[in-house]
Amino acid sequence: MLECGDLILRYLERMGVRYVFGVPGGSIEPLYNALARSERRGGIRAVLARHETGAAFMADGYARETGLIGVCCATAGPGATNLLTGVANAYADNVPMLVITAQTSLNRFGQGAFQESSCTGVNTMDMFASCTRYNTFVSHPEQLETKLLHAFSHALGQQPGPVHLSIPLDVMRHEVEDSSYSPFRKPFVPNDVIPDPVTVQSVVDDLADIKQATIVLGEDAADSADQWVQLAELRGWNLVTTPRAKGLVNSFHPQNRGVFGFAGHQSATEAVGPQDAERVITVGAALDEVSTAGWSPDGLLSERLIHLSRNPGHLVRAIMAGHAVLGDPRSVADQLLAAARKTGLPAPALKAHGSDGVPDFVGGNFREGCFATSGPIKPQALMTYLSRVCPEQTRALFDTGNSFLWGIHHWNVGRPEQPLCSKNLFNIGIGFAAMGWAIGASVGMALADDSVPVVCVTGDGSYLMSGQELATASQENCNVLMVVLNDSSLGMIRHGQALGGAEQIANELPSINYAMMAEALGVETYRVSTLEELHRLDLASILARPGPCLLDILVDGNEVPPMGVRMKVLNETK
Structure with a gap:
């Protein structure tokens, strides 16, 4: 006999999932019992987060890296509500996740049970309704298998995202026959849709005689990025990425004009403008505030736009586009490449830019800061240096705030004259x-x-919210380099208030030694106040050994990050 928790794990195991992230509790205990049995036989293992929000973030990161579904779980009541922010974050970024929350036993609904979150208590089903692709309550054991498979299908669909199963304690504990697990039942995972041939041919015809065009790669262009780069090389067109897709084009590629949108580069703004681009071919981008420079009409959002995506949620925003094509962008790229090769024109000679270690699209005061070596550490110089010394396969993550502003503008992906791996x-x-x-x-x-290093760049404000998850990294012996930008403030808030003429309020943080905090967790740590000190660290050795390490970087908080696009949007309401 199996319990329902074992049945869930059997299906997850078949899909290749290796971990469930969460925090245990009374109402979710049967699932953890199943996880204990799974661990004993070498199957799926439980990873103990320090907070349920952290568990959801972990499932998000796991899904991004593997391409599989990330799984997180929580007990009833506050366990479920603590998951919400992480689930909403995954929903906004189309990250596939299975979220399992517990309920008290069915026969105790409406009686004020401990941590009750049923329809007659603090209704968590209602809370998850707006941040999941599929949200269901499993009221009977007989529903579980069907609803679980439905959930997988929604999570991994053309518009992926989190799905939620809410399961009462007694239902999760219910025993089912071994035969309830059927290896023949499986979720429907949508095949790639081939775009309409007539529509594709109209795009090919439209681009045949175009001399100046810019290809903008969005986050969902990973599978076809190499083809679009080849097309840009053959046609002599510009390459640009959205902020989320920065890692899809080598920062030193001769036709890379940088990032367009949030914290982006002036050269990218020019490259998508009407003077430099008769057509803007955008692939797999959300067309939201972040990727459109605050919905700029001189950028992506014009009749010059050709928008290709397999995600219909992207295309509904392309109401102004000359062409909007639903389906796998690879098939469109193939036909455009074939047409370009038929012309017989030689590809232009290309030479990587950034001979001084900084891509040409980084300009002005931001460029000057990349070479600053004395005084307080400039974030520009820090990002430039770290991206150069970290191994090429390093996974780099940047937290909300100044961290992702500086990262989008200054973290360099790849090396001159070397191809990238086909992964962002x-x-x-x-x-x-x-x-x-x-x-x-x-x-x-x-x-x-665990074969590649992971670098997490976060601010001191974010670290004070979620830094306790470093203890999980230590417990699991994760190869994570935690880089804390320590300026004793909520930096993005402080600079935003100054740039927008707002009151300077509630942005100061105390002076904290984050190295000492990490040392108390048993984590290798270094407090760094100058670039000379950073240069003396053997980062290659640190990143090559197992276990986490934290760098407490005292950065120059007076450096204003590239946040002009964000300020433009905020000031539009004044």
């Missing part, structure tokens, strides 16, 4: 932008692949 190694949780996301997500990412 640059990660931000920017749709919902929850502070502390990168801390938990870095743990999930490190557990997903």
Whole structure:
């Protein structure tokens, strides 16, 4: 006989899932009993987070790294509500997750049971309804298998995201026959849709004689990025990425004009403008505030736009586009490449830029800061140096705040004249932008692949919210380098208030030695106040050994991050 918890784990195991992230409690105990049995036979293992929000962030990072579904769980009541922020963050970024929350026993609904979160208590089902692709209550054991498979199908669909099963204690504990697990039943995972041939041909015809065009790669272009780069090389077109897709193009590629949108580069703004681009071919981008530079009409959002995506949620925002194509962008890229090769024109000679170690698209005062070596550490110089000395396969995550502003603008992906792997190694949780996301997500990412180092860049404000998850990284011996930008403030808030003419209030943090905090957790740690001190660290050796390490970096808090796009949007309401 199996319990319902064992049945859930059997299906997860078949899908390749290795971990369930969460915090135990009374109402979720049967699932943890099943996890204990699973661990004993070498199956799926429980990872103990320090807070349920951290568990959801870990599941998010695990899903991003593996391409599988991330799984997190929580007990009834506050356990479930603590998950919400992490689940909402995954929903906004289309990250597939299975979220399992407990309920008290059915026969105690409406009686004020301990941590009751049923329809007659603090209704957690209602709370999850707006941040999941599928949200269901399992009221009978006979429903579980069908609803579980439905949930997988929604999570991994063309519009992926979190799904939620709410399961009462007595239902989870219910015993079922071994035969209830059927190896023949499986979720429907959508195949890639081939775009309409007539629509694709119209795109090919439209682009045939276009001399100036810009290809903008979004977060869902990972599978076809190599083809679009080849097309740009053949046609002599510009390459640009959205903030989420920064890692899909080598920072030193000769036609890379940088990031367009939130914390992006002026050269990218020019590259998508009407003077430099007769057409803007955008692949797999959300067309939200972040990727459109605050919905700028001179950027992506014009009749010059050709928008390709397999996610219909992206395309509904392309109401102004000359062409909107639903389906696998690879098939469109293949036809455009074939048409370009038929012309017989030689590809232009290309030479990588950034001979001084900084890509040409980084300009002005931001560029000057990349070479500053004396005085307080400039975030520009820190990002430039770390991205150069970290191994090429390093997974880099940047937290909400100044961390992702500096990361988007200054973290360099790849090396001159070297191809990237077909994976986005640059990660931000920017749709919902929850502070502390990168801390938990870095743990999930490190557990997903222990053969590569993970670097998490976070601010002191985010670290004070979620830094306790470093204890989980230590317990699991994760290869995570935690980089804390320590300026004793909520930096993005402070600079935003100054730039927007707001009152300077509630942005100061106490002066804290985060190295000592990490040392108390038994974590290797270094407090760094100058670049010379950072240069003396053997980061290659640190990143090559197992276990986490924390760098407490005293950064120059007076450096204003690239947040002009965000300020423009905020000031539009004045």
